[in-house]
Amino acid sequence: MRIGLFVTCLADLFRPRAAFAAIKLLKQAGCTVEAPRAQVCCGQPAFNSGDAGDARTLARNVIDAFEGFDYVVAPSGSCAGMIRTHYPELFDGDAAQRPRAENLAARTHELTSFLVDVLKFRPKGVRLEASATYHDSCSGLRELGVERQPRALLSAVEGLSLKPLPDAQSCCGFGGTFCVKYPAISNAIVDEKAQAIESTGADLLLAGDLGCLMNMAGKLRRRGSRVRAFHVAEILAGMGCGPAIGEEP
Template sequence: MANAPPKVGLFVTCLADLIRPRTAFAALTLLRRAGCEVEAPAQQTCCGQPAYNSGDRGDAERIARNVITTFEGYDYVVAPSGSCMGMIKLHYPELFADDPAWRGRAEALAARGFELTSFLVDVLGYRPQGIALAARATYHDTCSGLRELGVLRQPRALLADVKGLELTPLPDGEACCGFGGTFCVKYPAISNAIVDEKAGHIEATKANLLLGGDLGCLMNMAGKLHRRGSRIRAFHVAEIIAGMGEGPAIGEEP
């Protein structure tokens, strides 16, 4: 008897749900192409990271309990966001470290949680086929994905199979874009200075596409590029490897 396909719960994320649904649909498409049975449970909510980072432990725990309960029936939980998945994998166990009733459940979910490109490459060995896009792109490594989850080679491995796509290195590519979730609200002047420097590095690549794995970072950089008069278009990496790179970019009218 053939093995059943892995049952994956897609953690959509707030920004994909409210701002960029194309990213969630791209993730869904890729997971299905990779042979997964995929569901996006309707009772999912925010991962709780804004509350957690702001010191609101009570609300963070309440939100985390809902997420844990919602995704307990799946073989894996996958998110097109290193930031949200970093919260689930690293900070949920910390959140419930002194709560025996929930600590084990948080750790179990963390062990089954993956950022999208990491899951496709490291767990499934997926390679996109028949995807082409004639463009020059540069890639921004988001802080949470890179530093918390070790996501670096995985998106590049997937993009290497997109025919016609030239990927050029981003100078100082591992530097923060200045978004930082609530950081950009608390310290707008510092955030703006950081993203302005980042935009200059992006423009120096002469790329016409900016790619990344977290919508918050991409929205921040796309907004700054637009205000600088740049024609560089921003996309989530999932959209490109799903063959959705000809559609509206982040910040453009659908």
């Protein structure tokens, strides 16, 4: 099975470990994995800002870059959601591009969903003596139905105890460009989220989207919290002993 890894901008620029962890997991599941060098941003920031023209330009590039793969997998619910849900919408009325967008959408999956729902994968031999709480990203949860899949995978990590996060389905306040347009509201939302995270008493904060994780990790750090943030793929791949998000390498 030939997989094209959609690395995502945030993994590429801020947390390559998350992408390498995704590759490791997919290979453990028996896949051949490639990350096309021609890939660029999925176009979500432009799309969410009403710039459909630039979003379409970026989407065409992604469609071209990932043609020929059996599946496209992203360690991000928001990027996968953009491709699966909004690419066909972007090319509505375009007889040439709409079928290609629909084809890519049907082949694209968020990482944990792909591992559980398509590959029926369960990690083996991974151990981490820690407690963790899990945040559900808005896009992954609402656009793709990603909720039980990461928890099912984490339940296979020996020594790891999962603590429920109060109001886990509430937004962290990042929201892509929302945090730039409405910083005061975004800060208030993430402050409530940080309080909820700390209330669990967990050692680790896990999630499947780096935007959420960077936002929450930054707030936790500013509050002087001891909670450390990791992409869920890092824990599942046995890479949870390195620097957390926001920590110096």
